[in-house]
Amino acid sequence: MEQQEASARPFRVVILGAGFGGLEAAKAMAHAPVEITLVDRHNYHLFQPLLYQVATAALSPGDIAWPIRAIFRRQRNLSVVMVEATGIDTAARLVHAGEDLTLPYDALVLATGATHSYFGHDEWAPVAPGLKTIEDATDIRRRLLLAFERAEVTDDAEERRRLLTFVVIGAGPTGVELAGAMVELARHAMPREFHRIDPAMALVVLVEAGPRVLPSFPEELGQVARTSLERMGVQVLTNTRVTGCSATAVE
Ligand SMILES: Cc1cc2nc3c(=O)[nH]c(=O)nc-3n(C[C@H](O)[C@H](O)[C@H](O)COP(=O)(O)OP(=O)(O)OC[C@H]3O[C@@H](n4cnc5c(N)ncnc54)[C@H](O)[C@@H]3O)c2cc1C
Incomplete structure (x- = not known):
């Protein structure tokens, strides 16, 4: 039956x-x-x-x-x-x-997908959001834009330098794209919108533990990507393992 x-x-x-x-x-x-x-x-x-x-x-x-x-x-x-x-x-x-x-x-x-990994450092999650969801993306955007706003109003040069330093950890495709887009935002999208700071002075640092960027791609493509990023103004640090993240600094 x-x-x-x-x-x-x-x-x-x-x-x-x-x-x-x-x-x-x-x-x-x-x-x-x-x-x-x-x-x-x-x-x-x-x-x-x-x-x-x-x-x-x-x-x-x-x-x-x-x-x-x-x-x-x-x-x-x-x-x-x-x-x-x-x-x-x-x-x-x-x-x-x-x-x-x-x-x-x-x-x-x-087909529920995957999530990002902190390589054993889940305690970094509150200060270093991943980029997998709309919420992650809008959270990063909020932090990014707020940093420029705060830099505009501070009189402390050291604090301004800190606020305008952005660190992207991991030079896979997402890190490479994000670092490039951050520099474009600072150098091309914003310059005339702030009167006390020059957004183009923002420093974007891309940190990678391995020896090269885009490790999953052929070596020559990684080299081309690195050269383009550096030409755009991104500081690329390879062979550099991040050991600590706080709200104000990356070690
Ligand atoms: C920033 C970024 C850039 C990328 N760039 C590229 C690129 O340029 N080229 C490329 O080929 N790939 C790229 N990828 C990878 C590509 O997006 C993923 O490989 C692809 O999205 C994986 O598809 P999926 O269907 O396995 O999982 P997902 O696309 O992650 O989909 C999983 C779905 O499951 C849902 N879900 C999860 N758990 C539950 C649950 N418990 N109940 C109900 N629903 C649930 C989620 O809401 C989601 O809609 C990128 C990924 C990221 C994060």
Whole structure:
């Protein structure tokens, strides 16, 4: 009897996460005889590659976040549920979500992404936000812009120098893009907006523990990136391991 019921209803696929992985999985099943439930804690898909531009005020959050429902407006075999998944019961084939929601599935696609790592220094999180979410990007933008505002009003030269020094730790693609965009912001976007300070005097330091920037790319590309950054005014420190971070200094 139970078997008959199971074969009468459509095959249920639950996809957790509407990042690139979840979206591609859902689209690939657009014409399959399945019933898809796409679950995400947000109602938007975030285009993470451009987070650094939100962090440096070149784009607004809405420019890189697309409503998931709009993306799948025409996909009739898919429904979107905005909720945080809290657990999976693989024996019962159930996803637990939110306060008391359970979502049964025949197949589960787990595409919940990854988060950044502090390499064993989680205590740095409050002073050094990662760059994975809209909240991270707007937090970095707030800190960045506030530093210029505070530098404008202080009479203490040493404090002004500190406020206008920005350190990016890690010269992977995100660190390289972010450091470059910070210098562009200081040198090209802001100069005439402040009257007591010269934003172009801001110092952006990119610190990398390994021997070169963009370690996951071919060496010559890393060299080209380093030369471009230095030409733009970024100070690049390789073979330099950060050992401490506080609200006012990086060791
Ligand atoms: C700053 C930055 C720049 C990047 N630049 C590039 C680039 O230039 N080129 C490139 O190819 N890649 C780039 N990447 C990497 C790329 O963005 C990731 O590889 C990609 O986003 C991973 O896709 P994903 O679907 O696995 O996870 P994500 O895109 O992280 O999606 C995971 C989704 O799952 C949801 N989720 C997580 N947990 C739960 C839960 N418990 N309940 C409900 N929903 C949940 C999240 O809200 C999210 O929407 C960049 C990444 C970052 C952070």
